[in-house]
Amino acid sequence: xxxxxxxxxxxxxxxxxxxxxxxxxxxxxxxxxxxxxxxxxxxxxxxxxxxxxxxxxxxxxxxxxxxxxxxxxxxxxxxxxxxxxxxxxxxxxxxxxxxxxxxxxxxxxxxxxxxxxxxxxxxxxxxxxxxxxxxxxxxxxxxxxxxxxxxxxxxxxxxxxxxxxxxxxxxxxxxxxxxxxxxxxxxxxxxxxxxxxxxxxxxxxxxxxxxxxxxxxxxxxxxxxxxxxxxxxxxxxxxxxxxxxxxxxxxxxxxxxxxxxxxxxxxxxxxxxxxxxxxxxxxxxxxxxxxxxxxxxxxxxxxxxxxxxxxxxxxxxxxxxxxxxxxxxxxxxxxx
Amino acid sequence: xxxxxxxxxxxxxxxxxxxxxxxxxxxxxxxxxxxxxxxxxxxxxxxxxxxxxxxxxxxxxxxxxxxxxxxxxxxxxxxxxxxxxxxxxxxxxxxxxxxxxxxxxxxxxxxxxxxxxxxxxxxxxxxxxxxxxxxxxxxxxxxxxxxxxxxxxxxxxxxxxxxxxxxxxxxxxxxxxxxxxxxxxxxxxxxxxxxxxxxxxxxxxxxxxxxxxxxxxxxxxxxxxxxxxxxxxxxxxxxxxxxxxxxxxxxxxxxxxx
Numbered sequence: 001x002x003x004x005x006x007x008x009x010x011x012x013x014x015x016x017x018x019x020x021x022x023x024x025x026x027x028x029x030x031x032x033x034x035x036x037x038x039x040x041x042x043x044x045x046x047x048x049x050x051x052x053x054x055x056x057x058x059x060x061x062x063x064x065x066x067x068x069x070x071x072x073x074x075x076x077x078x079x080x081x082x083x084x085x086x087x088x089x090x091x092x093x094x095x096x097x098x099x100x101x102x103x104x105x106x107x108x109x110x111x112x113x114x115x116x117x118x119x120x121x122x123x124x125x126x127x128x129x130x131x132x133x134x135x136x137x138x139x140x141x142x143x144x145x146x147x148x149x150x151x152x153x154x155x156x157x158x159x160x161x162x163x164x165x166x167x168x169x170x171x172x173x174x175x176x177x178x179x180x181x182x183x184x185x186x187x188x189x190x191x192x193x194x195x196x197x198x199x200x201x202x203x204x205x206x207x208x209x210x211x212x213x214x215x216x217x218x219x220x221x222x223x224x225x226x227x228x229x230x231x232x233x234x235x236x237x238x239x240x241x242x243x244x245x246x247x248x249x250x251x252x253x254x255x256x257x258x259x260x261x262x263x264x265x266x267x268x269x270x271x272x273x274x275x276x277x278x279x280x281x282x283x284x285x286x287x288x289x290x291x292x293x294x295x296x297x298x299x300x301x302x303x304x305x306x307x308x309x310x311x312x313x314x315x316x317x318x319x320x321x322x323x324x325x326x327x328x329x330x331x332x333x334x335x336x
Numbered sequence: 337x338x339x340x341x342x343x344x345x346x347x348x349x350x351x352x353x354x355x356x357x358x359x360x361x362x363x364x365x366x367x368x369x370x371x372x373x374x375x376x377x378x379x380x381x382x383x384x385x386x387x388x389x390x391x392x393x394x395x396x397x398x399x400x401x402x403x404x405x406x407x408x409x410x411x412x413x414x415x416x417x418x419x420x421x422x423x424x425x426x427x428x429x430x431x432x433x434x435x436x437x438x439x440x441x442x443x444x445x446x447x448x449x450x451x452x453x454x455x456x457x458x459x460x461x462x463x464x465x466x467x468x469x470x471x472x473x474x475x476x477x478x479x480x481x482x483x484x485x486x487x488x489x490x491x492x493x494x495x496x497x498x499x500x501x502x503x504x505x506x507x508x509x510x511x512x513x514x515x516x517x518x519x520x521x522x523x524x525x526x527x528x529x530x531x532x533x534x535x536x537x538x539x540x541x542x543x544x545x546x547x548x549x550x551x552x553x554x555x556x557x558x559x560x561x562x563x564x565x566x567x568x569x570x571x572x573x574x575x576x577x578x579x580x581x582x583x584x585x586x587x588x589x590x591x592x593x594x
Contacts, residue, residue, distance in 0.1 A: 214447050220485060221442050224425040227391050231422075232495070233415030233443035276431050 077291025080265025093265030098158030102133020188314020263321020372542030415443035440494025461500030
């Protein structure tokens with residue numbers, strides 16, 4: 001039992017270090033020591049004398065941003081693990097399957113077109129959009145004869161449709177200012193993130209992870225397909241319903257905060273499998289932690305890659321993710 | 337293994353898209369014996385097995401295990417009694433033989449319970465029974481067709497079932513592996529229901545045969561009672577002569593050229 005605990009502590013330490021780095025690096029570099037002292041002053045009642053501006057930048061901007069990046073990376077990676085297992089497709093993930101696109105459409109409908117008349121929050125709209133995308137892609141995949149390849153094709157169709165709807169809404173209903181903001185957000189942007197966003201992202205990511213862990217055995221049983229899982233006593237319909245809703249909720253919450261960030265859900269599960277193997281009881285926590293660290297590091301890169309400019313983090317993940325997609329596709333080729 | 341519990345269908349009907357695939361079949365497996373399901377393509381063999389495995393819900397009629405309607409049994413309890421070996425089920429995940437067989441313990445474990453000695457023992461026994469104990473670390477995609485089928489059977493055995501359902505377990509295997517798999521099934525101390533295509537193999541290995549024709553049960557009985565020239569002609573549409581083999585005393589079907 002000592003080994004899993006040690007591994008978990010090590011992973012948490014790595015995440016903590018990545019977050020501290022993210023709080024330190026930026027237009028104004030702030031020494032790690034100041035980061036530690038700021039956290040001490042804010043959370044543990046220490047009274048280190050600190051520069052007010054530095055403390056403010058670290059606490060109000062960078063730490064909240066890094067924490068949301070971590071939650072977002074973790075949640076997307078866990079979603080990717082779930083979708084790859086349920087659909088038995090190594091390329092499945094929220095972005096590729098159009099779930100992120102659906103969530104964006106839902107969010108934009110609330111934000112710009114004012115659907116729901118204020119009763120529906122942005123995340124709520126994103127969730128409904130994500131559910132609509134899953135339903136559409138699922139129906140399309142089943143209607144075209146099922147099979148794991150059809151799901152990807154249906155995902156392509158779904159993404160295109162929802163992206164077109166988003167563009168339509170933005171171009172017809174938004175003013176120039178809004179349009180610029182929305183387009184930047186759509187690419188995946190951690191710029192406007194503050195503490196209240198952590199209050200949404202953290203419970204969704206951790207809660208989603210716990211629910212996924214409770215289904216780890218069921219996900220293992222899907223290795224040979226839904227009928228095989230059913231014959232092992234897995235309540236296939238309920239598991240699918242719960243886990244698809246869970247991925248929709250996790251994706252929607254993250255899209256609502258930071259826009260659609262692609263490829264994290266695709267690449268991280270494969271990296272995690274490489275490290276801990278196929279069993280979901282180990283794969284899910286590994287994906288959560290690696291995804292969290294990955295997106296925090298990607299966010300740091302997005303801020304230092306181009307001087308004086310911050311890239312949308314979605315651009316950075318795509319720069320890594322698209323080649324990884326190609327590699328996974330190549331390795332998944334069928335033996336003759 | 338419980339000898340008195342057995343799987344039976346009563347006037348079972350099931351269809352898909354308005355086409356009746358299984359049409360009023362009443363059939364019972366005999367405890368500890370092998371029941372072979374034979375019939376041409378589309379005669380309803382696989383559908384009937386899926387109904388017995390509770391993968392599909394009957395449109396009318398009931399499937400029973402012992403005295404109980406299988407729909408009334410808890411899912412996991414059912415999976416501890418009845419195991420299914422599907423036709424050609426495969427995976428792209430990098431699983432070892434052992435990982436696959438371990439899946440068979442799923443219905444015996446709660447979502448949070450740890451892997452126990454009993455689980456490990458069931459997996460070891462299952463691997464021994466199918467002769468894969470020395471290949472437990474091998475990766476799934478490196479296995480031959482026959483080894484994969486044996487791994488599936490081991491996975492089913494790790495469920496510790498009293499009833500084993502097999503859907504054309506010899507499909508796509510060469511003749512040596514076909515004989516090997518059927519001999520293995522004969523050795524197992526369970527009640528088996530096996531869908532088969534090859535009439536000679538069915539005659540050789542099954543205790544009883546049920547012939548399905550257009551979703552209906554055409555005949556059921558011992559191979560001697562069932563495999564007649566007249567039945568083969570009406571059900572399969574081919575001319576054949578049936579003789580008793582002087583070597584093994586079982587019936588043998590010779591197909592006659594048009």
